[in-house]
Amino acid sequence: MSKLGGLGARLHRGEVGYDFIGNRKIWYGLSILITITAIVALAVRGLNMGIEFQGGAVFTTPKSDVSVSQAQEFAEEASGHDAIVQKLGNGSLRIQVGGLDTDKSDQVRAELSKDLNVPEAKIAAELVGPSWGEQIATKAWTGLGVFMILVVIYLAIAFEWRMAVAALVALIHDLTITVGIYSLVGFEVTVGTVIGLLTILGYSLYDTVVVFDSLKEQTKDITKQTRFTYSELANRSINGTLVRSINTTVVALLPVAGLLFIGGGVLGAGMLNDISLSLFVGLAAGAYSSIFIATPLVADLKEREPSIKALRKRIMAKRASAAAKGESLDAADDLSAEAAVVGPRSGRRGTQEHRG
């Protein structure tokens, strides 16, 4: 761990750093590739919409000796519709019957109770009319739209429009990837999934905002110096917040992993699992996009601004003339030279403080 702390120190001083901005084309390319894959997958395979979006019933029985195939037979006989039966972690059965309307499902529940020989009161049932999922989906889309508009306005005011645009692109990117993964793997889309997806909205932006905040601070007086271009500073702020980004992502993913493990391991299926699965995918995508997509995009947009363009020209000219004179004014060289001097001295100081 202390290694990570030391890495933090070197990142802070700019001694080490990955060139996120310089290699942005690679990451853009990768993201475009993933996004296209996601869209193609969505178009070809579609999504595996759960019962909540199609209408139907899910019955959960207590632990029973009835086999999966038997239960399926019973359920199909009772309902006249296709049934999907799963055995859950705790030995109970989850029987899913599509196309069942809410009136008829009571009857099916009663019949199942007879067939499986368990009291009706012990069979949990979730009955969903076909338009309920539609309503949830519609509202979720509305929520998504309203949130995006508000957040763009907010970011445009608190930061600037370029950052708002970049954050929005990163957000859409995260959502597309998550949906794409759902389509590719064939995970079932339930209300839990929708909740998870909507949470990603907040979280993906949360992460982006922290990086932007640092970027804004670093570039506050950018035109008053001729040492670093905007892109270089953007790269430094990514590297400077990298440790935080890693820590935050790890800390956010740990509880979600707990949910996923418990939801999947103990209960077999259900809302805990659905929420955590989409969260897990989305959080990972969100961390990726705030570093590799959002910030480079801001830099790209910013470099088109006349004052920033002029700055870059000045810096390039300065560096060119310095190179011509054979001086080492290059930013990276300068910093590493300093670090070499600083290292041992700070070490001694630290030891002294311990004694004192």
Next chain:
Amino acid sequence: MAAPKKGRRPAGGQSRPGRALALILIAMVALTGGMFWSGHTTPRLGIDLAGGTSITLKAKAEPGQDSAINPTNMNTAVGIIERRVNGLGVSEAEVQTQGDENIIVNIPRGTNEKQAREQVGTTAQLYFRPVLAVAAASPQTAPSATPSGSASPKPSASASSGAKVGEKSATPTATASPQGRALTEALKAPSPTPTASASSSAKPKATGTPQATPKPDPATAALQQKFATLNCLDPKARAAAGQGVKSSEPTVACGKNAIGQWEKYLLGPAEVDGRDVDKAKAGLDQRTGQWIVDMEFTDAGSKKFQSITSKLSQQTEPQNQFAIVLDGEVVSAPRVQTTLSASAQISGSFNQQSAQDLGNVLSYGALPLAFQTQSVDTVTAALGGDQLQAGLIAGAIGLGLVIIYLVAYYRGLSLIAILSLAVSALLTYVLMALLGPAIGFALNLPAVCGAIVAIGITADSFIVYFERIRDELREGRTLRPAVERAWPRARRTILVSDFVSFLAAAVLFIVTVGKVQGFAFTLGLTTLLDIVVVFLFTKPVMTLLARTKFFGNGHKWSGLDPKRLGAKPPLRRTRRAHAPVDAKEA
């Protein structure tokens, strides 16, 4: 969301951590005390965790009647459904609107759960029953206790229109005692048992309590007894009175009269039912300027209505009335003045509201709107318990993993983070417990998920702050100034990012429905608490601990060891001057 001004010097409140700590301590003690005092020491559990049935109904707009789905009608519907469900003896069923067009009915596990489920979506039972007797609300025996209602029922607007049914406008309490003969005869009508003989005198009794006929058949006697003992002032008795009665049998019921007092009725078998009403509408009578309700019957209904009105119009008070009974409660008991058939007008002491209410009742049966069942979620107590347990285990594991990570990475500093998380968890729990009775908050599975996810958001605030402090240390500062200098910058980042998170939660809460809403609520609540905890707890504690030797001197295990962090020596040469990266804030 104002990003705090940069460059504000760490002065004032920031250097007085005691005050903030005292504030949050008082808040915690007060809230926890309030929780114990109110007796709600655990959060109310949602149906999916406690077991029970949750039903979602969606209002259906009739073609061209989109405006019918409005808050007023939704609330009326909620009231009616609530009465219906609770009337079945299901304890603490809860009915509430959600969004613009949904009604959620939560029925905890109870004896009548199944029946309640059947009752909920269905349109109400609406019947027209002849009135056999009317009496004051409670089974009083003392004559003096009779309400002093006017003894002379005014036939309102009687002469003006031939085709009118007069709404009973005043309480005829003094004349309320049943007239035994008619009563018994009426009761005989549906059942062929020719036993009853009139014995009770027709003389009005001041007691308001009907005398049981001496030797009626058992059913009649039971009914009379029921009528005698019925106490309409008791909501439970009121609800129970008309439940589960066949339309073909006589029954007792309660209803409010024109001046809002409860009365009890003895009613004959239903002659016309809700399906016979084609439409009904409130309107203003052009001539009298009074509010009236117009009813139109279907073909079959017209015949039945004609037969009942021809019979009733021959009768004397109170048996010339028919009661409009909705879900076992008398909503109106107009007197019949003449034989009517296809259409009728009810007049009386209506105001606009009561006329419209009655119109709604007549046209929709019960509900001012038609409803469609969207989802029914029945969770057994065992499954609910399993899910709650799984949620708690998941939360504990998540919290445990986060703590392990924080300890490994931040060492001594993690103590502050863990304490802050504990404060945050305590406040979340107490608020959830208190919000149950206060605003009907129920902890459901998505809400548990929201709380677990929030662990990450809460921990992030500390990470932002700690990393800032470490950056300051790396600049060569000693801990105490580093803690103060890092705060304004960390504070801004925390506020800005928490705002985004809260915005997402708020939008979700307002716009969405169902389970999504429960999730959004917890997320929003914990985000707000995060800010409170970071400002009032984490920062002051950090300030205090910076004064200790362990942290202040950067002990190896404090997580703030300048050597480990790779700090620069305190005074640097010229570099800061030309590097904007390290530009001072001020």
